[in-house]
Amino acid sequence: MTDFAALPSPESLPSGFLPPELLRAAADVLDRGGVVAYPTETVWGLAARPAAAAELYRRKGREANKPLQLSCPGAAAALALAVPSPALLALSACWPGPLTVVTPGRPERLEDWGAGAEAVAPDGWLGLRVPAHPVALALLSAAGGPLATTSLNPSGQAAATTQAEAEAYALADLTLPEPAGTADRPPAAPSTVLRLPAEGEDTARMLRLGGLSQADLAARLAPLGVRVTL
Structure with missing residues (x-):
């Protein structure tokens, strides 16, 4: 398992770990409806951009029923x-980190994304994540808001775990690099x-097992009377 604490925070990285012009270029790609690749x-x-979520489906060959x-x-x-809830607030302590929480979205926010709302909020439910990686956080900051995201891989193939694999898939208009010293971390x-x-x-209900265990999440939700099942 990755040692998340060992990953550098944005504040600990040298000034210019991602040149401002590269982040501006990434924001421009997003503003034009394009796709950016990034490490997490x-x-x-x-x-x-959420309004351009259809482009992620097209490039991956992803099934339309997978939000x-x-x-x-x-x-x-x-x-x-x-929509506020005690369970969501309790789990927000896991962010930044490898947790996606599927929860009802505020209707007024869903309206901002037009046709893209169906891709990120089918039936009004959102899958929310806050990544614990300096490049991902820098991209989100440069974008000025949430982004529709998915793993970097053609549908049915393994997700990229290195920059070389990400570039080989050639799914993005621009690829943001790993910070120096983190490119060789274990998958x-x-x-x-x-x-x-x-x-x-x-x-x-756990929809996918990953970086946080069922036991950890159950311990956080048990005081609220919420059980966690597979």
Whole structure:
């Protein structure tokens, strides 16, 4: 398992670890409806503006019934997109980190994404994530808001775990590099995906096992009377 604490924070990296012009170029690609590749503490990702989420499906050959996640620059930004709940607030302590929480989104925010809302919020539920990687966080900061994201791989193939693999897939208009000293870290599990209970229910369901264990999430939710099942 990856030692997330060993990954550098944005504040600890040397000034200019990503040149400002590169981040501006990434934001420009996103503004034009394009796709950016970037490293995370788990596998490599692809990002687009939520309104341009269809482009991620097209490039990956992804099935339309598989929703994308929304990556956010911080826990507060993620919470602002969702209908408040004690369970979501408890799990927000895991961010930044390898956890995607599926939870109801605020209807007024979904309207901002036009046709892309169906890709990131089918039935009004969002998959929210805050990555624990300096490049991912720098991209989200440069973008000025949440991005629709997914693993970097053609549908049905293994997700890229290195920059070389990411570039070989050739799915993005621009690729942001790993910071020096982190490119050779061991491959990591993807983020854990947990769907919170619907109103009136008391069971959260793990949709994907990943970087955070069922036991860890269950311990955080047990005081609220919420069980975690597979």
